[in-house]
Amino acid sequence: MGRDPYRIAVIVGSLRRESINRRLSEALIRLAPPDLALQRVGIGDLPLYNQDDDERQAAPVLRFKGEIEASEGLIFVTPEYNRSIPGVLKNAIDHGSRPYGKSVWGGRPAGVIGATFGMIGTAAAQQHLRNVLACLNVRTMGQPEAFIRITDDFFDPEGNAGPESREFLQKWMKRFAAWVRLHAD
Numbered sequence: 001m002g003r004d005p006y007r008i009a010v011i012v013g014s015l016r017r018e019s020i021n022r023r024l025s026e027a028l029i030r031l032a033p034p035d036l037a038l039q040r041v042g043i044g045d046l047p048l049y050n051q052d053d054d055e056r057q058a059a060p061v062l063r064f065k066g067e068i069e070a071s072e073g074l075i076f077v078t079p080e081y082n083r084s085i086p087g088v089l090k091n092a093i094d095h096g097s098r099p100y101g102k103s104v105w106g107g108r109p110a111g112v113i114g115a116t117f118g119m120i121g122t123a124a125a126q127q128h129l130r131n132v133l134a135c136l137n138v139r140t141m142g143q144p145e146a147f148i149r150i151t152d153d154f155f156d157p158e159g160n161a162g163p164e165s166r167e168f169l170q171k172w173m174k175r176f177a178a179w180v181r182l183h184a185d
Contacts, residue, residue: 005037006180009071013078013089013114013125015044020150024115025077027161031170033177038075041067043092054099061095065104068096073180074110074138080118080125090132097136106137109183111176113146115154121147141179146172 010029014021029038045060047053057065068074078085097103112129114122126147133140146168148154153162161169 002035005035006072006177006184007070008032008036008038008073008075008180009068010038010040010075010077011043011089011092012040013043013076013086015088019079020115020117021077021079023155023159024113024148025075026159027155027166028075028077028113028169028173030160031166031173033173036073036173036177036180039067039071041071043088046088046092046095049091049094049098051098057095064092065096068104068108071108072184073176074105074108075176076110076112076114076129076133078112078114078122078125078129080114080116080122083124084128085125085132089129093132093136103136105133107139107183109139109141109180111141111172111179113148113172115148115150117150119149121149123147139179139183141176144172144175 010025012022012025025040032038046064047058078089096105110133112126114126116122130140154165156162
């Protein structure tokens with residue numbers, strides 16, 4: 001008998017309702033292989049991180065940390081703001097790493113992906129995010145990198161990735177699934 005699907009927390013670094021990265025996360029969820037159960041984890045209700053609150057973390061922080069702790073892997077879907085990661089994403093990462101010695105991040109396998117309308121994708125943001133995750137002992141998949149440039153035909157009317165994009169994203173998901181299998185157990 002096989003194991004239950006690996007629980008994967010999907011963290012989108014954008015709060016905007018019509019975010020292309022939110023749409024990308026939805027397309028990835030639809031493309032997940034059967035042995036991965038992807039679930040988006042919300043970050044929009046987290047207060048700004050303040051070390052004074054470490055001993056009495058707010059309910060949204062405890063909810064967020066609980067969802068990360070229950071996961072066996074992570075996918076970060078990040079936009080690029082001013083050549084770096086969005087503040088809301090960094091805020092979520094900081095909450096998950098605190099109080100000192102009680103980080104929820106360590107050892108989990110992770111994938112990093114992001115989309116933009118710009119020519120270089122989210123290369124700078126992803127590099128910054130990888131630096132932060134390395135400090136937290138997150139096992140971040142190095143290859144394949146995925147700096148997605150969104151074009152008018154990237155998503156079909158139902159929100160799925162178009163045929164050419166779908167093939168690339170399926171390969172990325174297949175590699176991510178192998179990364180999770182290798183590092184989650």
